[in-house]
Amino acid sequence: MxxxxxxxxxLGQLLSAFNRLPAENVSLARALxxxxxxxxxxxxxxxxxxxxGMDGYAVRAxxxxxxxxxxxxxxxxxxxxxxxxxxxxxxxxxxxxxxxxPEGADAVIPIEYTDQPVFDPNxxxxxxxxxxxxxxxxxxxxxxxxDIRTGQAVLPAGRRLRAQDLGLLASFGFTTLKxxxxxxxxxxxxxxxxxxxxxxxxxxxxxxxxxxxxGALVRQFGGKVCFQSTVPDQPQAIREMFARxxxxxxxxxxxxxxxxxxxxxYVRDCIETDGQLTLWRVNMRPGKxxxxxxxxxxxxxxxxxxxxxAFATFQVFVVPVLHTLLGLPAESRPQVTxxxxxTIESDGRETYARALVTWQDGAWxxxxxxxxxxxxxxxxxxxxxxxxxxxxxxxxxxxxxxxAWWLNADLS
Amino acid sequence: MxxxxxxxxxLGQLLSAFNRLPAENVSLARALxxxxxxxxxxxxxxxxxxxxGMDGYAVRAxxxxxxxxxxxxxxxxxxxxxxxxxxxxxxxxxxxxxxxxPEGADAVIPIEYTDQPVFDPNxxxxxxxxxxxxxxxxxxxxxxxxDIRTGQAVLPAGRRLRAQDLGLLASFGFTTLKxxxxxxxxxxxxxxxxxxxxxxxxxxxxxxxxxxxxGALVRQFGGKVCFQSTVPDQPQAIREMFARxxxxxxxxxxxxxxxxxxxxxYVRDCIETDGQLTLWRVNMRPGKxxxxxxxxxxxxxxxxxxxxxAFATFQVFVVPVLHTLLGLPAESRPQVTxxxxxTIESDGRETYARALVTWQDGAWxxxxxxxxxxxxxxxxxxxxxxxxxxxxxxxxxxxxxxxAWWLNADLS
Numbered sequence: 009m010x011x012x013x014x015x016x017x018x019l020g021q022l023l024s025a026f027n028r029l030p031a032e033n034v035s036l037a038r039a040l041x042x043x044x045x046x047x048x049x050x051x052x053x054x055x056x057x058x059x060x061g062m063d064g065y066a067v068r069a070x071x072x073x074x075x076x077x078x079x080x081x082x083x084x085x086x087x088x089x090x091x092x093x094x095x096x097x098x099x100x101x102x103x104x105x106x107x108x109x110p111e112g113a114d115a116v117i118p119i120e121y122t123d124q125p126v127f128d129p130n131x132x133x134x135x136x137x138x139x140x141x142x143x144x145x146x147x148x149x150x151x152x153x154x155d156i157r158t159g160q161a162v163l164p165a166g167r168r169l170r171a172q173d174l175g176l177l178a179s180f181g182f183t184t185l186k187x188x189x190x191x192x193x194x195x196x197x198x199x200x201x202x203x204x205x206x207x208x209x210x211x212x213x214x215x216x217x218x219x220x221x222x223g224a225l226v227r228q229f230g231g232k233v234c235f236q237s238t239v240p241d242q243p244q245a246i247r248e249m250f251a252r253x254x255x256x257x258x259x260x261x262x263x264x265x266x267x268x269x270x271x272x273x274y275v276r277d278c279i280e281t282d283g284q285l286t287l288w289r290v291n292m293r294p295g296k297x298x299x300x301x302x303x304x305x306x307x308x309x310x311x312x313x314x315x316x317x318a319f320a321t322f323q324v325f326v327v328p329v330l331h332t333l334l335g336l337p338a339e340s341r342p343q344v345t346x347x348x349x350x351t352i353e354s355d356g357r358e359t360y361a362r363a364l365v366t367w368q369d370g371a372w373x374x375x376x377x378x379x380x381x382x383x384x385x386x387x388x389x390x391x392x393x394x395x396x397x398x399x400x401x402x403x404x405x406x407x408x409x410x411x412a413w414w415l416n417a418d419l420s
Numbered sequence: 421m422x423x424x425x426x427x428x429x430x431l432g433q434l435l436s437a438f439n440r441l442p443a444e445n446v447s448l449a450r451a452l453x454x455x456x457x458x459x460x461x462x463x464x465x466x467x468x469x470x471x472x473g474m475d476g477y478a479v480r481a482x483x484x485x486x487x488x489x490x491x492x493x494x495x496x497x498x499x500x501x502x503x504x505x506x507x508x509x510x511x512x513x514x515x516x517x518x519x520x521x522p523e524g525a526d527a528v529i530p531i532e533y534t535d536q537p538v539f540d541p542n543x544x545x546x547x548x549x550x551x552x553x554x555x556x557x558x559x560x561x562x563x564x565x566x567d568i569r570t571g572q573a574v575l576p577a578g579r580r581l582r583a584q585d586l587g588l589l590a591s592f593g594f595t596t597l598k599x600x601x602x603x604x605x606x607x608x609x610x611x612x613x614x615x616x617x618x619x620x621x622x623x624x625x626x627x628x629x630x631x632x633x634x635g636a637l638v639r640q641f642g643g644k645v646c647f648q649s650t651v652p653d654q655p656q657a658i659r660e661m662f663a664r665x666x667x668x669x670x671x672x673x674x675x676x677x678x679x680x681x682x683x684x685x686y687v688r689d690c691i692e693t694d695g696q697l698t699l700w701r702v703n704m705r706p707g708k709x710x711x712x713x714x715x716x717x718x719x720x721x722x723x724x725x726x727x728x729x730a731f732a733t734f735q736v737f738v739v740p741v742l743h744t745l746l747g748l749p750a751e752s753r754p755q756v757t758x759x760x761x762x763t764i765e766s767d768g769r770e771t772y773a774r775a776l777v778t779w780q781d782g783a784w785x786x787x788x789x790x791x792x793x794x795x796x797x798x799x800x801x802x803x804x805x806x807x808x809x810x811x812x813x814x815x816x817x818x819x820x821x822x823x824a825w826w827l828n829a830d831l832s
Contacts, residue, residue: 036617036632037632037635037636039636040639040640054797054798055626055795056621057623057624061794061795063680063681063685087611087612087613087624087653088611088612088613088624088625088652089612089624090623090624091624105680105725105726106613106626106725106726107613108623127681127685150793154791154793154796155790155791155793155795155798155799156798162798162801163801170636170827170828171633171634171636171637171731172633172797172800172801172803172827173801174632174633174636175629175630175633175636175727175731175797176797176798176800177632178617178627178628178629178631178632178633179626179627179727179797180617180627181615181617181618181619181621181627182617182618183617183618199499199500200498200499200500200501201499201500201519202500203593205448205590205592205593205594205595206593206594206595207593209464209468209593211469211502211520212469212499212500212501212502212519212520213468213500214467214468214518214591215590215592216590217587217588217590217591220448220449220586220587220589221583221584221587221590222583224449224451224452224583224586224587225583228452228583240500241498241499268475269475269531269537269538273475273539313518314517314518315591319584319587379567381566381567382473383473383518383562383567384566385466385567385584385587385588385591386466386574386588388584388587389574389575389584389585389588391584415582415584416582
């Protein structure tokens with residue numbers, strides 16, 4: 009039996025087989041959570057013209073000294089127009105937030121600082137106002153280019169786009185963006201014991217839970233499920249499933265089950281025969297039987313069939329692969345240092361235990377969530393983190409520190 | 421001018437106008453991130469039958485003492501079938517992970533503990549094996565109901581569904597779930613100065629950034645944009661926009677701009693005339709002109725037009741409303757206590773400053789992101805948190821502690 013590969017070495021081998029995917033155009037309305045393929049520089053100054061920061065009166069600041077001063081109002085400047093008027097000494101113009109400052113003005117007095125503190129939409133501007141406070145040149149105005157200068161780099165390639173980023177890009181006038189194409193993932197499950205949800209469960213069978221769970225994980229981490237199928241443990245059925253999956257041009261094949269040491273674990277056999285098996289069995293718990301290779305030049309990651317093992321190996325190996333395909337840092341994930349509330353036993357393999365992490369007395373504390381059998385999905389449901397017991401460690405005592413990966417983040 | 425309402429009171433008034441929305445059925449494949457409308461109890465035991473936890477040999481544990489012991493292999497038990505054989509003393513059966521334990525067996529010996537540590541998928545089971553280690557009754561088996569008992573409560577109403585939750589629900593055989601319907605949100609923007617992205621920008625105009633940003637925020641927090649329109653600052657155009665929005669049966673109307681004290685701020689006027697304005701102007705910065713009321717019995721939240729103000733008021737008021745409509749705790753959000761790296765000035769209003777929070781020397785530190793003008797979207801793009809300066813505080817000194825809301829979380 010070959011020696012087990014360490015998690016670190018296995019991940020390094022995997023990642024070296026992947027590069028960032030090419031870009032595609034998407035509309036801003038559909039770009040939330042997508043990853044920028046190219047850095048963006050400002051195509052214009054923002055604000056694009058000097059404008060009022062308040063509803064108030066455009067003035068010559070000098071005219072407001074000393075306060076109070078009464079000024080003649082010569083017109084209205086609504087937002088959206090180029091003002092045709094020009095201010096001369098002693099004059100003011102009613103101006104709305106965002107409206108262009110008229111020639112001659114160098115400041116704005118908010119209406120709250122005048123004797124007419126409310127604008128009535130149904131009434132014309134007053135003939136005069138009294139400025140109760142003085143202003144300095146530049147007060148309550150937003151100069152051209154104050155926020156952003158043309159050519160300024162504002163968003164880097166590899167940025168995962170948030171609502172506020174999209175707002176800024178819209179303010180540049182963009183309607184589409186170049187983002188990294190979503191990784192196309194084919195999900196292939198095997199198992200004579202599997203019955204699809206919705207069908208009755210004969211004795212000895214279980215419902216297929218991995219297809220739904222892995223499909224949701226692929227979507228959660230920015231991929232697209234381009235193919236999904238479950239077949240019995242028969243070499244011919246498995247070969248046909250691979251062939252059908254390849255028709256969908258996947259960037260990545262993910263198999264579930266069939267890679268362990270069972271007599272009917274034909275998936276690994278199929279990869280070895282028709283493709284290349286470059287790695288098999290990793291020194292981790294759960295998830296030892298992980299396989300990696302290629303099938304007709306397309307990378308294939310073989311996950312164990314046990315739901316908890318499939319989940320853990322997805323987090324450890326598939327998430328960094330999806331990140332790499334998307335142009336994100338491979339191993340960026342929300343994590344935290346925790347203090348153990350109980351002793352945690354391992355068998356010396358790098359262990360990913362389902363844990364419940366809570367905040368108590370100024371620190372994060374972790375305990376195990378339910379029993380840790382690799383078939384026990386309830387333990388994953390109760391967990392909010394994966395707690396890592398390093399390779400070679402057989403026991404972490406209570407009060408020891410450890411690293412935990414949050415399992416709740418990244419959910420919209 | 422009426423007194424400003426505190427953020428706390430304003431939020432209380434808003435939330436009292438909303439209840440959880442009704443349930444709808446969705447398929448498991450589309451349920452990631454949706455909120456369970458009803459608690460789920462297990463409809464069956466898991467595992468549904470006692471099965472092998474390993475690839476190995478089903479045995480009578482007593483037969484393995486003392487090790488080593490040679491046993492006669494009488495058959496194969498693949499996963500998915502009801503074994504027809506029965507073990508008698510001195511016998512073993514080759515069994516796969518997940519396969520049902522045969523009558524007479526009370527333990528499994530993993531193949532690693534035998535003299536035949538590899539299963540060859542192309543060869544029949546051996547005539548005999550030697551168990552190199554002894555096992556105890558129950559070893560390496562997963563008893564019926566070990567993980568979950570029929571009737572056990574496993575997921576509560578109000579649970580936002582993760583991939584692993586969906587896996588568990590699939591293992592129960594469910595194909596659809598009752599989840600809370602997505603809030604239907606109509607987005608209404610006004611402004612003579614607004615030009616849609618993609619169109620050329622005449623002098624005095626700016627591109628409409630709020631529609632894209634608010635649309636993305638609605639989707640990020642679980643809502644659905646059922647209507648979106650931008651019209652000029654004209655009462656008739658605004659009334660028509662409201663009428664068209666109502667045809668889409670929104671649960672919530674969100675307006676952007678037109679609620680301040682400007683002479684052309686007709687949105688507030690329109691709500692007052694045709695509906696009910698129950699709240700206007702909140703003691704916060706940015707975002708003072710926030711309005712709340714109803715229009716033909718549908719709740720309407722009037723956000724300020726400045727992009728940063730619109731963003732901040734969305735976070736403070738709309739997010740808790742969407743949470744309430746979805747049946748989630750109104751004010752649950754990822755937050756952190758930070759130490760200020762610089763003095764932060766305020767004007768006494770409850771302030772939501774755009775901040776950059778970083779981890780240094782074992783603590784979270786915050787500083788302001790760019791200049792804090794309410795039109796400056798770049799400051800939001802650079803920020804990863806909103807830092808709260810409480811009401812009545814005019815200055816928070818460097819090294820003081822404050823609360824910050826993360827702006828990066830919840831992104832899939």
